[in-house]
Amino acid sequence: MTRRVLPALFAALLLAALPTAARAQQLVADLTSHLVAITTGFTGASVVLFGAVDGGGDIVVVVRGPEHETVVRRKSRVAGIWLNTRSVAFANVPSYYAVLANKPVEDIVPANLRQLHEIGFDNLKLNPAEKAKPGDVVSFRAALIEEQQRSGLYNKQPGQVNFLGDRLFRASLDFPATVQTGTYLVQVFLVRKGDIVAAQTTPLIISQTGLEADINDFAQNRSLLYGLVAVAMAAMAGWSATFLFRNA
């Protein structure tokens, strides 16, 4: 009896689940590639985000890179020479941050939701890692964002999400050559009448590959051995050079 009941039960469950499944499928999005490999001569990369919405709405995309404690230093002129004089360290600073949308974000998402999901630089949480003067924190926070924008790691203006017809959308995520390795999170929000009705998070991995990556790994993780190997290789090169030029 169980043999006959189970498939029936399964079918019933499937039927019951279908409308919710359809509702959950209001938003589908994916990346053309989930892995960006940094190899020799890496000059940056573009990854295309594409997807479809059911029932209309606007799309907001937030891309965040791996977070690190980050120090912002300010130079001043002392005796004619420019040197670092003041600094503020911020905790958990995303190494990459970009917002993309099909319309100006302010017109789509209300302020409270933008704050909640850290959409836009005003809402990006950047807290000092150590005690710092409140005045400094404000100016150094602005400088941090500006510097990151200058190096292309934070986008200046929100990027463009393009709709192809009513349902399909696509957007290009651009990463500069100086991009950090690690796991990036691509959050896609479907917004309808000032409310986020669906969201999806897709990871993107950026990693170094090839010989350079192996050397870097070696230097970071087995530093002593790396140092000894570096010395040995240099010594070998020097020693073989005397051989080559012995009779010259």
Place this chain on the structure above:
Amino acid sequence: MDVYLPIAAVTQDVFVLLALGLCVGFLSGMFGVGGGFLLTPLLIFIGVPQPVAVASSANQLVGASLSGVLTHWRRGNVDFKMGAVLSTGGFVGSAAGVALFTLLRRLGQIDLVISLSYVLLLGTLGTLMMIESVGAIVRARQPNARRRRLHQHTWFHGLPFKVRFRRSKLYISALLPLGLGFGIGVLSAILGIGGGFLIVPAMIYVLGMPTSVVPGTSLFQTVFIAASVTVLQALTNQTVDGVLALIMLVGGVIGVQYGARYGAKLRGEYLRVLLALLILAVGAKLLVDLTVPPDSLFSVVVRE
């Protein structure tokens, strides 16, 4: 052909790096100097971060000075006992230097200290060389000039722990070479230099070593101090770019050979005037870079 330097995290043309190594090697062969004091600033000029330039230069020096010391060894011009004492001082000095380097890096002042030290060093060195070589040119035209006394006794001959250095025909306090090695070790860690241009005059005028064993012994201690700096930098700061060092080394060892042959054909004093000018120019460029208002007052560094 571009090559990505894994530790420096910059892409450089491999031929530019080879040419740089070749030029510095050529100069060092021609003038008999180590060339580290030119290599590090030049690496900084082409965009290698200061800490990586310093540590990788030290790595390159291991190979370059080993190549030199082997040649001197075959001719029997190395005082191993003196070299060992100098290196012992150098080990302690390089450890102290790397610790200082790490502290300065944490404080965000390492770039400044490297640049400023180079400005001071190259400025002094260039000026002294200029005075010396111009003086030599003048003296060469007045053959009756008075000669320098060969050996003078000063306070440091009264220091304790006297040791006999047979090869150098010396009986002096071990504290002298130990202290000298310590100083070179500190400088080597912070500046990525072998210190030949400092230790050679010190060996001749302070220790009173015979000039025949000076270059070999100086190179001998450089091998050990540079090796010690390389390992310690790799261990504490992960700033040694082995790929960069090897490329420079290939250019360097070839350059040295041709430089040495070419140098033998030229008049020493005029050559030294040229080197002094070059050294002063590099120092001046570093100084100007420090005084030019930066593009941005702020800089962002990820803390590991």
